[in-house]
Amino acid sequence: MMPGAVMMPAGPEKVTAARGAISLSHITRIFAGSIPAVDHIDLEIQAGEFFTLLGPSGCGKTTLLRMIAGFETPDEGRIVISGREMQDVPAHQRAVNTVFQSYALFPHLNVEQNIGFGLRMRGVRKPERKKRVDAMMELLQIGPFAARNAGQLSGGQRQRVALARALVNEPEVVLLDEPLSALDAKLRAELQIELLRMQKRLGMTFIFVTHDQHEALVMSDRIGVMSNGRLQQVGPVLDVYEKPRNVFVAEFLGLSNIWAIEPLGGGMAAAPIGVLKIAAVIGVARMAMIRPEKIWIYNDTHAPQGRENVFPGTVREAIYMGASTQYRIELGGGGFILALDTNNQAAERSWRPGEAVAVELKPENIMLVEA
Amino acid sequence: MGTAAQGEARSRAWRLWITSGPGLFWIVLFLLIPSGVMLGIAFFTNSDFGSPVLPLSLDSFSQVAGYGILGWSGANFTVLLRSLLQAGVATSVTILLAYPLVFFIVTRPASLRPVLLLFAIVPSWTNQVVRTYAWMELLNPFAPVSHVAQVLGIIPPHLGLMPGNFAVLVGLSYNYLPYMVVPLYAAAEKLDWTLVEAGRDLYASGARLFFNTVFPQTLPGLLSGIILVGIPAFGDYVVPQLLGGDKAMMLGSLIADQFTFSPDWPYGAALTLIMLVFTCIGLIVFRRLTQRLGGGEGAML
Ligand SMILES: Nc1ncnc2c1ncn2[C@@H]1O[C@H](COP(=O)(O)OP(=O)(O)OP(=O)(O)O)[C@@H](O)[C@H]1O
Ligand SMILES: [Mg+2]
Numbered sequence: 230m231m232p233g234a235v236m237m238p239a240g241p242e243k244v245t246a247a248r249g250a251i252s253l254s255h256i257t258r259i260f261a262g263s264i265p266a267v268d269h270i271d272l273e274i275q276a277g278e279f280f281t282l283l284g285p286s287g288c289g290k291t292t293l294l295r296m297i298a299g300f301e302t303p304d305e306g307r308i309v310i311s312g313r314e315m316q317d318v319p320a321h322q323r324a325v326n327t328v329f330q331s332y333a334l335f336p337h338l339n340v341e342q343n344i345g346f347g348l349r350m351r352g353v354r355k356p357e358r359k360k361r362v363d364a365m366m367e368l369l370q371i372g373p374f375a376a377r378n379a380g381q382l383s384g385g386q387r388q389r390v391a392l393a394r395a396l397v398n399e400p401e402v403v404l405l406d407e408p409l410s411a412l413d414a415k416l417r418a419e420l421q422i423e424l425l426r427m428q429k430r431l432g433m434t435f436i437f438v439t440h441d442q443h444e445a446l447v448m449s450d451r452i453g454v455m456s457n458g459r460l461q462q463v464g465p466v467l468d469v470y471e472k473p474r475n476v477f478v479a480e481f482l483g484l485s486n487i488w489a490i491e492p493l494g495g496g497m498a499a500a501p502i503g504v505l506k507i508a509a510v511i512g513v514a515r516m517a518m519i520r521p522e523k524i525w526i527y528n529d530t531h532a533p534q535g536r537e538n539v540f541p542g543t544v545r546e547a548i549y550m551g552a553s554t555q556y557r558i559e560l561g562g563g564g565f566i567l568a569l570d571t572n573n574q575a576a577e578r579s580w581r582p583g584e585a586v587a588v589e590l591k592p593e594n595i596m597l598v599e600a
Numbered sequence: 601m602g603t604a605a606q607g608e609a610r611s612r613a614w615r616l617w618i619t620s621g622p623g624l625f626w627i628v629l630f631l632l633i634p635s636g637v638m639l640g641i642a643f644f645t646n647s648d649f650g651s652p653v654l655p656l657s658l659d660s661f662s663q664v665a666g667y668g669i670l671g672w673s674g675a676n677f678t679v680l681l682r683s684l685l686q687a688g689v690a691t692s693v694t695i696l697l698a699y700p701l702v703f704f705i706v707t708r709p710a711s712l713r714p715v716l717l718l719f720a721i722v723p724s725w726t727n728q729v730v731r732t733y734a735w736m737e738l739l740n741p742f743a744p745v746s747h748v749a750q751v752l753g754i755i756p757p758h759l760g761l762m763p764g765n766f767a768v769l770v771g772l773s774y775n776y777l778p779y780m781v782v783p784l785y786a787a788a789e790k791l792d793w794t795l796v797e798a799g800r801d802l803y804a805s806g807a808r809l810f811f812n813t814v815f816p817q818t819l820p821g822l823l824s825g826i827i828l829v830g831i832p833a834f835g836d837y838v839v840p841q842l843l844g845g846d847k848a849m850m851l852g853s854l855i856a857d858q859f860t861f862s863p864d865w866p867y868g869a870a871l872t873l874i875m876l877v878f879t880c881i882g883l884i885v886f887r888r889l890t891q892r893l894g895g896g897e898g899a900m901l
Contacts, residue, residue: 300797320800321809333798337816346812347802394802 247276248311249401249434251297256306258292266292268458269306276311276401277432279425281445283481284455290438291330293455294404297436298327311401321350323402326395330406330438332387334379340390341366341375347398365397368423370416384411389420396427402434409444421448442482446470454478471520475599479518484555486566487518487598496592503562506537506592514597521569523594526556526580532587539589542566544580554579558588635876642869652865660866664874676854680874683851686765687834690772694780694829695822697773702781706788717785724778732771732842739767739843763845771839776832780825787821823890831879851875 251274258267267289274280282290295301297308299320308315310323326347334343341362348358366372369389374382382390388411395403408424409417425448428435439445445452446466453463454477462474473479476487490498492511497504500517507517532539545565546557549572556568568588572579580586642660644652666672705716723731738745741760749755761767791814799813837852844850851871858868 298797298801300800319805320797321803321805325801327798327801329794329798331794333792333794335795335798335813335816337819346799346804350799350803350808350812398802 249276249432250274250311251402251434251436252307252309253297254307254309256293256296256303256308258289258296258301259304265289265458267296267303270458270460272453272460272463274434274436275450276434277429279428279435279437279448279450281437281439281449281452282455283439283442283445283452285481286440288455289458290455291406292458294327294406294436294438297402298325298404299323324400325402325404326398326400328388328391328395328403328405328408332391334382334387334390334394336378336380339376339378340371340382343379343390344371344393344397346394351398361397362393365393368427369393369420385413385416388412392420392424396433399431400433402436403428405435405437407438407440410440417444424448445482454481456481472596473518473598476516476518479596479598484521484567484569485518486521486524487516489515490517491515502560502564502566503540505590505595507595507597508593509595509597511597514599516598516600518596518598519590519594521555521567522553522571523591524566524568525589525591526558526568526570527587527589529585529587533589536589537592538595539587540566541585541587544582544584544586547580547582556580558586560588638869638872641865642873644866646864646866649863651863652869660864660870663864663867664870676871679849679851679854680878682765682849683834684878686768686772686840686850687830690769690776690833691780691826691830693769693773694777695825697777698780698784698825699818702784702788705785706791713789717781720781721778724775728775728838729842731775732838735767735771735774736762736842739770762843763848765844765848767843768840768848768850771843772833772836775836775839776829779828779832783821783824783828784818785821787818791817820890823886827883827886831882834879834882835875 251272253270253272256267256270256272257265259265270293282293284290292301296303297310297315299315299318310325315323335346338346344365345358345362348361353361366375369392371386371389371393374386379387379390388408392405392408395405409420412420421444424435427433437445437448449466451463451465452469454461454469456477462469462478469478470482473482473485479485479487488500488502488505490500490505490507490511492498493504496507496511498507498511498517499505505517527533529541532541540560540562542558542560544556545559548555551572553569553571556570558566558568560566566588570579641652643656643658645655645657645659647653664676666674666676701720705713705720708716737743739760739762740746741758743760746755746760749761750757750759755761761770795817796809796813799809804812835852836850837856840848840850841853841856844853851874855868855871855875858864858871862868
């Protein structure tokens with residue numbers, strides 16, 4: 230292969246996988262003397278997909294990205310990118326570019342040279358290089374500090390340069406390790422849209438790591454929730470949020486009320502707050518969960534009569550969050566429940582601490598989860 | 601107000617004097633005064649016993665430029681050029697040896713590194729003269745190495761690898777290697793390896809990866825090393841004296857001769873001044889280079 234050449238879409242194996250598709254099987258990485266950082270991960274990512282990895286600090290997200298990029302060798306498992314087995318392909322020959330969590334900008338180069346680095350290494354001629362770098366700088370609003378040294382930038386500016394440096398190469402796969410974390414809310418929202426647009430336009434596969442659930446929900450085609458080096462659940466955003474597989478996913482993604490339950494038969498189950506009617510088939514499930522925004526709150530005098538899962542209670546805490554208010558309600562039968570109500574008719578539908586209310590948990594909104 | 605600001609300025613001036621005082625004292629006592637004396641001596645006339653006497657003259661400088669009773673000779677220029685060349689080549693050799701050595705050390709486990717570094721430094725704790733004598737043993741005409749060189753036809757039979765320019769180069773490179781290794785190691789130890797990964801991520805490999813990601817980060821250390829090796833090697837006396845012989849004379853031994861064998865103090869002083877001038881030029885050039893390339897932080901100057 231030519232120096233600096235980038236792998237071709239179809240590898241020697243002649244597998245007809247789409248350009249940019251990623252297949253991970255049994256990927257494991259164990260650092261000396263510790264528990265696995267990445268533990269038997271199986272994952273198929275489609276070409277052109279926007280895939281988001283979510284998970285608490287230290288769960289192995291960066292380690293997984295590093296193995297895909299080729300900086301780290303899996304102790305076990307196979308990585309296939311665009312149909313080509315990556316075992317013997319060094320990092321510089323992978324059509325994968327990384328936006329590093331620590332930015333990793335070259336301090337001895339200015340912003341423009343940083344962005345053009347990959348193109349230069351691939352032997353793209355100066356005029357062409359300049360055109361592409363300029364276009365990318367324009368897109369990410371980098372122009373005003375293009376001539377500065379990488380050391381003289383703010384965190385947000387660095388992040389944009391790191392993004393530009395990866396994206397300008399238009400690789401098959403882009404690995405983004407919390408690429409927007411240092412940006413202010415407005416710029417962040419703008420860049421989220423810009424990133425999505427570029428990703429769709431150029432058909433690149435994105436693996437995106439974020440701590441921000443809102444960001445994950447807004448941007449992703451699918452998300453994977455990781456914990457302790459394992460993937461807990463993978464699926465379209467809506468599925469994972471609405472039907473979390475287990476307690477970890479439910480708690481990690483959004484707010485939730487979770488109870489241990491005891492099946493009573495006939496779709497009924499005993500929970501700490503009282504007997505619940507549950508629409509789903511209970512089977513062997515022993516935990517139930519409901520999202521706060523799926524709970525209806527009524528003035529106690531307007532509580533619906535003769536319906537299942539209506540519990541009287543008292544508001545103990547009301548946290549105004551702008552578009553909605555979050556309530557902590559103490560139920561008559563003991564225990565607390567978290568409920569969220571939109572502030573669309575503020576005067577009528579807002580409760581103060583101490584007020585008596587009733588909550589309704591519709592049976593179809595109660596989800597069964599694994600422990 | 602004005603008085604407060606003045607008071608502040610005055611106390612700052614005091615602090616400056618107190619903190620820099622000892623260093624300044626040292627420099628004045630051991631650098632400026634002797635250099636001044638040396639400068640003075642250079643303008644005296646040589647007596648028959650080699651000591652400086654009146655009247656003042658520029659004779660010693662014309663002697664440095666090569667004018668003597670026998671007319672002009674280029675011998676001094678040869679010695680100066682040889683000194684520059686030997687220092688330059690020896691510095692290059694230490695660079696070529698130090699890079700692989702340093703990167704071998706920094707890529708070992710952290711607990712092993714201090715020991716390995718020590719192995720590279722420990723020889724410099726013994727006297728330079730002793731170490732140079734060791735090289736005399738190794739390179740003399742009867743040493744096995746010289747034998748091999750004779751058999752291979754690299755040197756004529758019955759001659760050794762020393763005395764000569766080659767032996768001086770070996771001696772200088774060996775003696776000053778630790779002064780290249782240490783600053784380079786300091787730079788390499790705090791190397792940001794994610795930058796190397798970023799380089800690999802952006803399609804660089806091999807030499808291009810090295811020169812675009814590793815080299816710029818070690819540059820401040822390298823520049824320090826060049827100064828620490830180049831300048832003393834340029835003025836070295838022991839090595840050319842012991843390993844050089846007549847044909848490999850360097851500035852250091854030429855100067856020493858003027859204070860011992862010849863003797864001719866004014867001439868020796870003038871030679872010393874020439875050496876100081878070259879050293880200063882070297883320092884200034886590298887200072888500039890460091891500021892331009894290393895972004896200020898770095899080279900120990
Ligand atoms: N080079 C290494 N040597 C030893 N342990 C490591 C190394 N790199 C990572 N680890 C460990 O592997 C685990 C996963 O680390 P990783 O950096 O992948 O987490 P992460 O999910 O990216 O976390 P964060 O969200 O904080 O960035 C951690 O426990 C970490 O301490
Ligand atoms: Mg990380």
